[in-house]
Amino acid sequence: MSLLERVQQAGNGAGPRDGLRSAPGLDALRDQVQALVSADEVAALQAENPERARNEVRSACRRVFEGPDWAAVSPERRARLEGELVDAVFGFGPLEGLLADDTVTEVMVNGSRNVFFERDGRLFRSDRAFDDEGQLRALIDRVLGPLGRRIDESSPMVNARLPQGHRVHAVIPPLALDGSALTIRKFARRVMTLEDMETGGSFDAAMRTFLVWAVRARKSVAVSGGTGSGKTTLLNALSCVIPHEERIITIEDSAELRFLEHPHVVRLEARSRNAEGLGEVTIRDLVTNALRMRPDRIVVGECRGAEALDMLQAMNTGHDGSLTTLHANSPEETVARLTTMVRYGADLPVDVIEANIASAIDVVVQMARALDGSRRIAEVVALSFDRDSRRCVADPLFKRGETEDCGRWSAAPSWTADLPARGCAGPGEVEAWMRACCLAA
Numbered sequence: 001m002s003l004l005e006r007v008q009q010a011g012n013g014a015g016p017r018d019g020l021r022s023a024p025g026l027d028a029l030r031d032q033v034q035a036l037v038s039a040d041e042v043a044a045l046q047a048e049n050p051e052r053a054r055n056e057v058r059s060a061c062r063r064v065f066e067g068p069d070w071a072a073v074s075p076e077r078r079a080r081l082e083g084e085l086v087d088a089v090f091g092f093g094p095l096e097g098l099l100a101d102d103t104v105t106e107v108m109v110n111g112s113r114n115v116f117f118e119r120d121g122r123l124f125r126s127d128r129a130f131d132d133e134g135q136l137r138a139l140i141d142r143v144l145g146p147l148g149r150r151i152d153e154s155s156p157m158v159n160a161r162l163p164q165g166h167r168v169h170a171v172i173p174p175l176a177l178d179g180s181a182l183t184i185r186k187f188a189r190r191v192m193t194l195e196d197m198e199t200g201g202s203f204d205a206a207m208r209t210f211l212v213w214a215v216r217a218r219k220s221v222a223v224s225g226g227t228g229s230g231k232t233t234l235l236n237a238l239s240c241v242i243p244h245e246e247r248i249i250t251i252e253d254s255a256e257l258r259f260l261e262h263p264h265v266v267r268l269e270a271r272s273r274n275a276e277g278l279g280e281v282t283i284r285d286l287v288t289n290a291l292r293m294r295p296d297r298i299v300v301g302e303c304r305g306a307e308a309l310d311m312l313q314a315m316n317t318g319h320d321g322s323l324t325t326l327h328a329n330s331p332e333e334t335v336a337r338l339t340t341m342v343r344y345g346a347d348l349p350v351d352v353i354e355a356n357i358a359s360a361i362d363v364v365v366q367m368a369r370a371l372d373g374s375r376r377i378a379e380v381v382a383l384s385f386d387r388d389s390r391r392c393v394a395d396p397l398f399k400r401g402e403t404e405d406c407g408r409w410s411a412a413p414s415w416t417a418d419l420p421a422r423g424c425a426g427p428g429e430v431e432a433w434m435r436a437c438c439l440a441a
Helices: 003-013 026-036 039-048 050-065 075-090 093-100 133-147 194-199 205-216 231-239 283-290 307-315 331-345 350-360 414-418 429-436
Strands: 104-110 115-119 122-125 157-161 167-171 181-185 221-225 248-252 265-269 297-300 323-327 363-369 375-386 391-399
Touching: 026 050, 026 075, 050 075, 093 104, 093 115, 093 133, 133 157, 133 167, 133 181, 194 205, 194 231, 205 221, 205 375, 205 429, 221 231, 221 331, 231 323, 231 363, 248 283, 265 283, 283 297, 283 307, 297 307, 307 331, 307 350, 323 331, 331 350, 331 363, 331 375, 331 391, 350 375, 350 391, 414 429
Parallel strands: 221 323, 221 363, 248 265, 248 297, 297 323
Antiparallel strands: 104 115, 104 181, 115 122, 157 167, 167 181, 363 375, 375 391
16 A cells, blocks of 8 residues: 555544544645655655654644644644554554553454453453544555565455564454454563563462473473463563573464574574465474474474474474473363374374373473463473373372462472482572472472
8 A cells, every 4th residue: 555545544534542533634634744745755765764754744744734724723733633644654543552552462453443452461442443444454454565465355364473573463354244353462572581470470489490490401391371371471481591502493373482682593483375375384394494403492482283293203302491382271181282283294193192292291381361360370280101091191290279379389390309410400409499389308
């Protein structure tokens, strides 16, 4: 969409930031700006220098405000109209304020008139809105255009990542019956560490110590949980503990993990097929190729298909200490989910698959979202294989109930005894930790 079309769209339907319909004066501002600014010139400038393009439009707005027609308009209203026009042309229109709010973690648009957002794990309805379906569709097209993606009736769903890291998902009619649906998952500017999660109440100091030990001892960890339970946040926090001398390969469907301090990270992202149905690169393709890239650790953002087979094989053939997430309602369901996903890639006996799961994954950490919206570690289990029943068994280590302020440790994995010898814990630290967790030394 050209800049001129965006300006016209802004005048025809862009709502103000407070969610009300276009106030008198926006149409006049649009028309007078168009008379001063060459749409082709600014559009070309936008491709070369987006910030300068914005400044050109703002400068034109200020020149318009010098005219006699705007003498009675207050400076506050002028600034608001200028911001609305710039947001509609270059930004996210009615959503701009929500996306600029660091406390908002997700924005959901259910048709043009219904906008919701998530803050502190809870959903709220916004007073912002689009004027009509056309304005919402124009925004979706504008967001996807620079990313090389398209959405239309032949391909009515799209998943993409914005340059600032936000994840975007859109569904349009005929699949979306009540109007286009747009979901934007925001990510904080700074990476949340294990210390930050402890401060936020996701777990206590004993759990943080255990997680650090698990990563430094090169134990493979799977983080499971439901949508929005904090799996990716914990995975990123665990990744921050990986020693700097190790080479990390990250594999994601849509890149969300961030490493701001680790010096040796290779980030890989899957690619969807193009409009001609070609060029698809799956997570399984990336996992297979990552094994040829000399990784010390493989971090799979989310395991959801046949790539589970390759991931387990990697963990069982020298790439211990790998990390991944997957959707599951409990640690026991994690084993069932992995078994199902492996069978997408190979028709192996269930007992063989479960033996590989128990051998590959040392710890499963279950994340959950409480009723108040807080994210917390609900369970931790160690996986083992029972040769009598030929099944993978989840041995409980820790459990925290829905209403409990802190959880209870029931056991410690056998590998904690080897931590001092491996240099992962100081003398006496393991014994002190076990006493703090009320476990027999």
